[in-house]
Amino acid sequence: xxxxxxxxxxxxxxxxxxxxxxxxSMKLIEAAVKDAGAEIITLAVRRANTKEQESILDYIPExxxxxxxxxxxxxxxxxxxxxxxxxxLGCGKFVKIEIMxxxxxxxxxxxxxxxxxEILAKEGxxxxxxxxxxxxxxRDLVNAGxxxxxxxxxxxxSNKGLATKEFIQILIDEIDLPIIVDAGIGRPSQACEAMEMxxxxxxxxxxxxxxxxxxxxxxxxxxxxxxxxxxYLSGLGRVLMRGASASDxxxxxxxx
Amino acid sequence: MENRFFVDSxxxxxxxxxxxxxxxxxxxxxxxxxxxxxxxxxxxSDVCENVMAQMxxxxxxxxxxxxxxxALEHDTCSLEDxxxxxxxxxEPFLEQMAQRARLETGKHFxxxxxxxxxxxxxxxxxxxxxxxxxxxxxxxKRMKLxxxxxxxxMNVIADSGMEEILIxxxxxxxxxxxxxxxxxxxxxxxxxxxxxxxxxxxNTDEYKYLHECGADYVTVFQETYDTDKYEQLHxxxxxxxxxxxxxxxxxxxxxxMRGVAFSALLGLSDFRKxxxxxxxxxxxxxxxYPHAEMSLSCPRLRPIINNDKINPLDVHEKQLCQVLCxxxxxxxxxxxxxxxxxxxxxxxxxxxxxxxxxxxxxxTGIGDHESKYTGxxxxxxxxxxxxxxxxxxxxxKMYQDMAEEGLQPVLNDYIYV
Numbered sequence: 273x274x275x276x277x278x279x280x281x282x283x284x285x286x287x288x289x290x291x292x293x294x295x296x297s298m299k300l301i302e303a304a305v306k307d308a309g310a311e312i313i314t315l316a317v318r319r320a321n322t323k324e325q326e327s328i329l330d331y332i333p334e335x336x337x338x339x340x341x342x343x344x345x346x347x348x349x350x351x352x353x354x355x356x357x358x359x360x361l362g363c364g365k366f367v368k369i370e371i372m373x374x375x376x377x378x379x380x381x382x383x384x385x386x387x388x389x390e391i392l393a394k395e396g397x398x399x400x401x402x403x404x405x406x407x408x409x410x411r412d413l414v415n416a417g418x419x420x421x422x423x424x425x426x427x428x429x430s431n432k433g434l435a436t437k438e439f440i441q442i443l444i445d446e447i448d449l450p451i452i453v454d455a456g457i458g459r460p461s462q463a464c465e466a467m468e469m470x471x472x473x474x475x476x477x478x479x480x481x482x483x484x485x486x487x488x489x490x491x492x493x494x495x496x497x498x499x500x501x502x503x504y505l506s507g508l509g510r511v512l513m514r515g516a517s518a519s520d521x522x523x524x525x526x527x528x
Numbered sequence: 529m530e531n532r533f534f535v536d537s538x539x540x541x542x543x544x545x546x547x548x549x550x551x552x553x554x555x556x557x558x559x560x561x562x563x564x565x566x567x568x569x570x571x572x573s574d575v576c577e578n579v580m581a582q583m584x585x586x587x588x589x590x591x592x593x594x595x596x597x598x599a600l601e602h603d604t605c606s607l608e609d610x611x612x613x614x615x616x617x618x619e620p621f622l623e624q625m626a627q628r629a630r631l632e633t634g635k636h637f638x639x640x641x642x643x644x645x646x647x648x649x650x651x652x653x654x655x656x657x658x659x660x661x662x663x664x665x666x667x668x669k670r671m672k673l674x675x676x677x678x679x680x681x682m683n684v685i686a687d688s689g690m691e692e693i694l695i696x697x698x699x700x701x702x703x704x705x706x707x708x709x710x711x712x713x714x715x716x717x718x719x720x721x722x723x724x725x726x727x728x729x730x731n732t733d734e735y736k737y738l739h740e741c742g743a744d745y746v747t748v749f750q751e752t753y754d755t756d757k758y759e760q761l762h763x764x765x766x767x768x769x770x771x772x773x774x775x776x777x778x779x780x781x782x783x784x785m786r787g788v789a790f791s792a793l794l795g796l797s798d799f800r801k802x803x804x805x806x807x808x809x810x811x812x813x814x815x816x817y818p819h820a821e822m823s824l825s826c827p828r829l830r831p832i833i834n835n836d837k838i839n840p841l842d843v844h845e846k847q848l849c850q851v852l853c854x855x856x857x858x859x860x861x862x863x864x865x866x867x868x869x870x871x872x873x874x875x876x877x878x879x880x881x882x883x884x885x886x887x888x889x890x891x892t893g894i895g896d897h898e899s900k901y902t903g904x905x906x907x908x909x910x911x912x913x914x915x916x917x918x919x920x921x922x923x924x925k926m927y928q929d930m931a932e933e934g935l936q937p938v939l940n941d942y943i944y945v
Binding site: 294317349378 | 619631634635636638639640755814818819821822861938940941943945
């Protein structure tokens with residue numbers, strides 16, 4: 273397990289829990305990062321682009337990788353502009369592409385996401401696109417230079433869990449980049465299930481923000497993600513789902 | 529008890545007074561409120577038809593507690609569920625509605641609350657809306673800020689830490705034309721991260737111009753969706769044209785604005801029907817323009833200068849809370865703004881249930897930010913206020929209070945792209 277690293281764009285991480293930051297109090301972020309054992313934290317550029325009294329940047333412990341996102345972008349062009357602004361603000365070279373032209377469900381626009389990925393990857397960003405789980409789109413994202421693929425489990429903020437489970441499994445099986453399940457994970461058990469399936473990491477925000485005790489929930493997610501990862505590495509995850517074998521082997525008639 | 533809106537100022541000439549009285553007493557003397565005036569753009573849209581069909585057929589007395597319980601149990605709130613939640617039958621379920629609303633707010637907004645402040649730059653008005661302090665027959669100190677004065681006001685506001693501003697004017701194209709408002713937007717972009725507008729409705733090309741000047745969000749209050757009642761309350765001026773006002777948000781979106789805000793002024797007519805129509809105005813426009821950001825406000829009638837008896841009638845805090853919870857459950861994704869018309873106690877409570885945005889450091893007067901923010905005496909002329917506010921907390925105080933309520937105050941969540 274010690275050598276089990278999450279590798280994104282050549283960068284290694286020990287934690288497989290990516291924390292969102294947009295929905296809860298900043299003073300809790302530092303504690304949540306610690307309890308979650310997170311090494312990557314997302315940051316909405318539109319929120320960071322502020323002169324307000326307290327900036328989220330003041331609350332992020334050292335050694336944590338910032339993952340600025342392009343929320344607010346409605347097309348590839350806007351996402352590219354926001355990513356460049358993030359770089360100017362000193363947020364590093366990682367970027368999570370979020371492109372929505374639907375204010376109700378905030379579902380990602382896959383086509384525009386591919387376009388933005390291609391442009392930003394060429395500019396040297398480590399691009400992590402948020403997407404609706406579609407195999408063809410995932411392949412296009414790989415070709416466009418993405419460093420990971422981030423399919424949604426269910427609508428953002430819904431805490432409904434792995435509604436797109438079968439399709440995420442296809443991405444895990446077919447795509448060679450880390451598949452990071454993003455959006456909709458509401459419980460540690462759901463995070464654990466995604467990890468058992470072979471997801472490379474989990475991203476959560478609302479699940480923590482709406483918990484009674486944010487720190488304790490951060491810790492619960494950490495444990496669940498680690499448990500799921502261990503289960504996956506131990507080879508049990510999918511074998512169990514195939515059902516038990518019959519006591520009389522079907523191939524018993526075969527001679528040596 | 530009905531509100532008594534008509535007040536005669538002693539400063540009006542006998543001719544003006546005679547005209548005012550005739551407007552008030554004789555409907556045939558008023559222009560047709562459903563007919564567009566020259567220059568008003570007409571757009572093809574079915575949104576109004578949809579909203580009005582639902583509102584006109586809404587009989588809230590037919591809903592029972594069983595309908596309300598079912599609505600609260602459903603995963604997604606249908607239009608019928610929403611109608612039940614707005615009905616009198618839902619009043620005993622206010623706590624359950626608040627619990628559900630809180631959940632929905634949390635899913636979409638976490639525990640954040642956005643802060644902004646309005647800036648009135650002029651209070652000249654060409655309309656006679658009987659409940660409004662700016663109405664053309666009300667004797668108040670009128671004023672229009674020069675660009676220098678606007679910049680001074682913006683400086684004072686920006687110094688307080690505010691990052692989002694809502695620019696307002698009285699509704700006078702003559703005194704505050706689109707160019708003047710555009711110049712104010714350009715100035716505002718120097719000082720603020722986000723600029724919204726609450727001005728008289730304009731045509732698509734004018735919204736486009738204002739968008740280019742830096743405005744990105746347009747608020748237009750329909751006041752009431754009851755067209756007959758609207759006719760009796762808006763007696764004179766371009767605002768009298770109800771359908772042109774109704775289509776304002778759609779024109780703003782066509783003009784390139786990122787977001788639009790809606791509201792009825794609760795207390796003018798049947799508030800349940802007005803609340804239904806406001807939410808459906810959002811609902812149908814969102815289906816047509818899914819990328820647009822939308823928000824709802826929920827102002828209640830307030831006393832004005834020269835008429836301190838105006839009140840929101842049957843819309844008490846409980847009814848207002850019911851409306852807001854119903855909005856939240858039906859439209860979980862929309863922003864909900866609660867203005868300083870409401871008390872600090874109400875606002876502290878409602879941000880934990882349904883509201884996502886509150887104003888702070890508010891003045892509805894003209895050119896008085898320096899004296900209000902710093903206490904500095906000034907000899908400069910100031911314009912009178914549109915209505916009396918209730919919650920006069922400064923930005924610092926509001927920020928601190930929201931944080932103490934366990935919420936994360938957000939001063940900017942906006943990026944111009």
